Amino acid sequence: MLTLTRTALRRSFALLVLLSLCVAPVALAQPQGPTATPMPPDPFVVTQTTALLPATVGDLAGAKAWDRYTIIAALSPGERRVRGTVTVTVTNRASRPYERLYFHLYPNHPDFGGRLDVTGARLDGQPVVSGTEQGDTLIWLALPRPLPPGGTVRAELSFVARTPRNGSADTFGAFNQEAGLWSLANFYPILARYFADTGWDRRPIDSQGDFVVSSTALYEVTIDAPTDWTLISTGARVSATAVTDSVRRERFVSGPQREFYLGATQGRAQVSTTVDGTRIVSHYQTNHATAGRKALRVAEQALRVFNARYGTYPLAELDVVESALTNFFGMEYPGVVLIEQTLYAANASDFEVTVAHEIAHQWWYSQVGNDAQGEAWLDEGFASYSQVLYYEGIAAPALATDELNFFREEFSASRRRGRDAPLATPPSGLDGMYVPVVYDKGALFFHSLRAQIGEAAFSRFLKGYYSEGRYRDVAGPDLLRAAETACACQLTQLYRDWVLTKAPVRIP
Ligand SMILES: [Zn+2]
Structure with missing residues (x-):
């Protein structure tokens, strides 16, 4: 999610084709031996391939874990x-x-x-x-x-x-x-x-x-809906058939995901593009065409930057949806991000960072899962720091510095008022300081980690943490291990100061 506090301061593939593509990796997961008879592909799993990029259908070999x-x-x-x-x-x-x-x-x-x-x-x-x-x-x-x-x-x-x-x-x-x-x-x-x-x-x-x-789980979802509504969902559509003149039946599969988002629109416009094999669709109100196209452009850049920095987004589709959220700027769901409509209307400066932030959650929440009610900083801190990496990735270093300065100022102001806490504090213990601790201090932790271990190790950490944590539920110690593996060094002091205690950390 991206909260409102910033304002206070300023495809589907043809199934048959995919069946032929995917049978090999799925079948590889079956026990093989000199006397073993190869098991037939599991139809539930085979259908899931539609939601994934051809290059990542092999991930379904892990389907028994979901x-x-x-x-x-x-x-x-x-x-x-x-x-x-x-x-x-x-x-x-x-x-x-x-x-x-x-x-x-x-x-x-x-x-x-x-x-x-x-x-x-x-x-x-x-x-x-x-x-x-x-x-x-x-x-x-x-x-x-x-x-x-x-x-x-x-x-x-x-x-x-x-x-x-x-x-x-x-x-x-x-x-x-x-x-x-x-x-x-x-x-x-x-x-x-x-x-x-x-x-x-x-x-x-x-x-x-x-x-x-x-x-993480696998979803197969069948929805009957009036024909004058258009469905948006996690994953990909595998079929659409008429039930009656006024009702259509659509079937979707999710690929490995933590939840299944469903939305229905009326009278909306959309534009789409494809980045690294993923089809991105921007859905917007017809009077916000300029902003709707901008949302697509930002999503395209964000996907390209994060694919390169973290590792490939494995899914065939990603939807960016203009939404009436009112009390917050954006919200992430697997394969779908919701962006508050007033950001479209005003074409505000927070529009771009909100889209980038929510798309970063596709890595830090959707793929690498964590306990949002216990260690919210793991996904929110990382999605916030991704705003910095996004601007660096599109060669806008001054805007990356602006994002960092924003985190520095908001966290410093909070700490001056005595509002600081260990990053590991659950949201229920962060009354009045959820945003400055989880988002701002969380983002600054990643900047501090980067300064301590250096560029090369930080880049190895980003890729290693993603590839190790993908589809799993991680906790703080998993992040620490991934960072220590990347730098071949000890980071217990850094982790203790920022995550486990309220030490007066130096703001990087
Ligand atoms: Zn967020």
């Missing part, structure tokens, strides 16, 4: 209602048996101003005992018998979601129907993360931080 979601839903924009079922094939990858499964029902958080009601739940086809916690933002399903490590169960939940209309002034604008966009972020139950030490993530949600904490 749970699978199948969502079937129908949109009723007039009633602002989504009705559907989600089936999640859950594998216990922990070292302890599961007694229950937990799913987040994010739209029941008061900030959403809407609802997500589960109307039925089954495990392996059988009705189950269930209950909710944390103000209905969590639902648990009791397993009839403990699910042992390595075991798999199929959870099926029927749901009805309802969003506000024109609610962005008072609620979370990404779950809202306004200005030609019906944005349906988090519209379905999302399996909670299971932490090795503390078990299921049952914490109350602190809405200073980003909501979603989830692990």
Whole structure:
């Protein structure tokens, strides 16, 4: 996310073609031996190739590490209602048996101003005992018998979601129907993360931080929608067929992703381009054509810079969507970024950094995942520092310095008021200093790291941290290890001062 505080200071491929491209890498993942019979390709996994670049379909060899979601839903924009079922094939990858499964029902958080009601739940086809916690933002399903490590169960939940209309002034604008966009972020139950030490993530949600904490999964999603609405989603469309004269059925696959974003637009315009094999689409209001084209240009530059600096964005598509967010500038979802409409209208200077920041989250959140409710600096600090790397990458060093100065000034001002904290502080412990600590101090940590280990090691760190962390859930010590590997040096003092304690760090 990019918050508003800055203002205070100033393709689809033809499936058959891809089947022939992808069978080899997927089949390679199957056990092979002198007596083994090669397993046929898994159709669920094979279909996922549509969402990925041809060069990255081999990533699906790791599909056994990810749970699978199948969502079937129908949109009723007039009633602002989504009705559907989600089936999640859950594998216990922990070292302890599961007694229950937990799913987040994010739209029941008061900030959403809407609802997500589960109307039925089954495990392996059988009705189950269930209950909710944390103000209905969590639902648990009791397993009839403990699910042992390595075991798999199929959870099926029927749901009805309802969003506000024109609610962005008072609620979370990404779950809202306004200005030609019906944005349906988090519209379905999302399996909670299971932490090795503390078990299921049952914490109350602190809405200073980003909501979603989830692990990489594969999604196959079928949506029935009125033909006069255009769908935007994570991943790629694999088919579109007419159900009736007024209803169209579209099927999407996500590739390995942490959540599935869905939006529907009416009366919007779009422009697109292709960068390093990824198709970028900018969706905008028809009276914002100049800014809509600029959003595409910035996204194109950002993708090119970050692909070179971090490693390739593995997906075939990326959408940039003008949105009524009102209380924040931008929000990231896998394969989709939402940008506040007033930035388009004013063509403001914050427009470019917001687009670059949200696109950087495709690496730092979507691909390399972290606990946004625990260590928000890992993705927000990195996405903020990416604003600096973006300007460096497009040969605009003065603007890169402006970004750094902005972080320096905002963090210094906060610290002068006594508002400083270790980067590792969870959002719930950062009242009144979430932005200066997580975004500004977080960005400055990366600059300090760069100064200490030098350009060559910092470049190795960026690539190594991404390739090691891709699709995984990382924590601070993983970042420390990646940096120490890159520099072949010890960084425990730097890490302790910035991340673990409130030492009076020198602002770089
Ligand atoms: Zn952000």
